[in-house]
Amino acid sequence: MSNMRTSSHFDDAAELDHGTKQGNATSRAALPPGPPKRLFFGNVFEFLADPLTSIDQLRDKYGDTSLSRFGPIRFVFTHNPDDIHHVLVRNHRNYVKSRSYEGLRLVMGNGLVTSEGDFWRRQRRLSQPAFHRQRLVGLGETMAECVETTMATWLARCDGKTIDIDFHQEMMRLTLSIVGRTLFGIDLGHESNTLGPAVSVVLQHANEFAESIVRVPLWVPTPGNLRFQRAKKLLDATVHKIISARRESNRDEGDLLSMLMGITDESGEERMTDAQLRDEVMTLFLAGHETIATTMSWTFLLLTQHPDVLAKVRAEANEVLGDRPVTFADLPRLEYLGWVVNESMRIYPPVWILERQALADDMVGGYRIPKGTIVAVSPWGLHHSPKLWRNPERFEPERFSPERSEGRSKYAFLPFGGGPRVCIGNSFALMEAKVIVASLVRRFSVEIATDPPPTPEPRVTLRPRDGMRAKLTPL
Ligand code: HEM
Numbered sequence: 166m167s168n169m170r171t172s173s174h175f176d177d178a179a180e181l182d183h184g185t186k187q188g189n190a191t192s193r194a195a196l197p198p199g200p201p202k203r204l205f206f207g208n209v210f211e212f213l214a215d216p217l218t219s220i221d222q223l224r225d226k227y228g229d230t231s232l233s234r235f236g237p238i239r240f241v242f243t244h245n246p247d248d249i250h251h252v253l254v255r256n257h258r259n260y261v262k263s264r265s266y267e268g269l270r271l272v273m274g275n276g277l278v279t280s281e282g283d284f285w286r287r288q289r290r291l292s293q294p295a296f297h298r299q300r301l302v303g304l305g306e307t308m309a310e311c312v313e314t315t316m317a318t319w320l321a322r323c324d325g326k327t328i329d330i331d332f333h334q335e336m337m338r339l340t341l342s343i344v345g346r347t348l349f350g351i352d353l354g355h356e357s358n359t360l361g362p363a364v365s366v367v368l369q370h371a372n373e374f375a376e377s378i379v380r381v382p383l384w385v386p387t388p389g390n391l392r393f394q395r396a397k398k399l400l401d402a403t404v405h406k407i408i409s410a411r412r413e414s415n416r417d418e419g420d421l422l423s424m425l426m427g428i429t430d431e432s433g434e435e436r437m438t439d440a441q442l443r444d445e446v447m448t449l450f451l452a453g454h455e456t457i458a459t460t461m462s463w464t465f466l467l468l469t470q471h472p473d474v475l476a477k478v479r480a481e482a483n484e485v486l487g488d489r490p491v492t493f494a495d496l497p498r499l500e501y502l503g504w505v506v507n508e509s510m511r512i513y514p515p516v517w518i519l520e521r522q523a524l525a526d527d528m529v530g531g532y533r534i535p536k537g538t539i540v541a542v543s544p545w546g547l548h549h550s551p552k553l554w555r556n557p558e559r560f561e562p563e564r565f566s567p568e569r570s571e572g573r574s575k576y577a578f579l580p581f582g583g584g585p586r587v588c589i590g591n592s593f594a595l596m597e598a599k600v601i602v603a604s605l606v607r608r609f610s611v612e613i614a615t616d617p618p619p620t621p622e623p624r625v626t627l628r629p630r631d632g633m634r635a636k637l638t639p640l
Pocket of ligand 1: 277452520579581593594
């Protein structure tokens with residue numbers, strides 16, 4: 166752990182006094198340093214105006230552990246891999262997902278991302294087999310088929326020439342169809358034009374809800390609330406359709422949906438209610454596609470900006486695959502592509518912040534973390550830390566070669582989080598990313614054409630602000 170610093174930029178003498186009387190080491194320690202406290206709203210406006218720059222500045226100015234105030238809430242950032250391990254793994258039982266997940270709860274309900282305690286543990290244990298290696302073997306083929314279908318529609322539009330497409334939207338559509346087919350055995354292709362925007366609306370609302378200090382209840386008919394309700398209704402209807410189609414067919418397809426439906430309690434009698442099923446399906450539906458779509462958009466931007474890397478990716482894909490579609494067995498041989506995807510998620514981590522709230526006092530980085538504090542781990546701040554990465558702004562896939570990865574803490578690179586709440590879909594996601602990139606680069610020249618290049622917008626995921634357009638030319 167980093168050493169304790171003695172100076173605090175806050176006037177927290179009263180709290181220290183109180184702590185000293187308690188007479189233990191935790192309560193005697195100082196709070197982390199951070200920007201001067203402003204009245205009432207604290208540092209919230211500076212932060213929200215530009216979260217990514219704020220995170221970089223806090224890290225560079227105050228070190229690995231810093232404290233900001235968002236109204237009455239203490240917000241501590243930690244950028245030290247060992248301290249992150251402490252929060253996410255060693256002492257994880259002292260932390261719950263914070264208030265900012267309440268936005269997601271509005272739409273995901275009490276699914277895997279938002280639930281806590283024994284309920285979450287049970288659901289996680291029961292869902293895990295659906296993401297095991299053996300299951301992924303079969304899914305690779307379905308993913309490749311979805312990519313083929315998308316490419317066929319592009320080819321039909323191209324007619325041998327270059328076309329201009331909304332690349333980010335196309336990736337959202339493609340990843341939505343992959344989630345639909347692989348996890349729920351349903352083809353959502355025709356509905357993607359209405360579902361895609363609905364997903365954007367609910368996630369945006371979830372984000373605004375999480376950020377707002379004063380929250381307008383959902384029943385108040387503000388334009389934002391009404392938009393949210395309409396979009397949520399559409400998604401609910403889709404999820405309902407997915408569940409009832411499977412109930413009617415009563416077939417065990419061996420996919421996630423069948424597994425969730427087959428779950429019973431210890432006595433073997435109680436099944437998941439429709440409401441719980443709805444929450445889990447909605448959670449996977451939302452968690453499982455925008456993240457990958459975002460990764461794809463940033464990866465193709467970086468490949469456009471680094472033609473030498475693109476050439477290597479294409480050469481590897483041609484050598485390993487020739488003309489045939491990607492299968493699960495090919496994945497280990499697409500090694501360089503794996504480094505490229507990792508490097509893309511290092512520079513643009515789709516989930517840019519993870520937040521936990523301390524249930525009891527703790528120590529992080531040698532500083533006191535009073536009960537109730539939100540401890541934030543930012544993959545963005547971590548992946549751009551000059552202490553952990555040489556020339557962090559430079560795109561260099563070779564960082565992830567075995568030689569250069571040696572000795573690096575596992576907690577310096579956290580696109581999928583860590584500890585018991587690590588992303589359940591991480592292998593699924595890496596496989597999907599490889600299938601998509603390896604398929605596209607062999608058939609198309611994809612050139613991101615948004616000019617100036619898109620900048621990241623930190624919403625629920627780190628999206629390209631104003632989308633990303635691309636020029637596609639069949640090869
Ligand atoms: C590039 C793609 C992805 C990225 C970067 C990503 C990232 C993450 C991160 C950082 C977390 C942890 C959040 C936290 O600790 O607060 C998480 C959790 C989760 N992810 Fe992913 N994810 C991706 C793809 C997927 C996919 C494809 C699925 C499902 C099909 C999925 C389902 C989930 C679920 C259910 C959780 C909650 C796990 C739990 O708390 O038990 N994710 N993801």
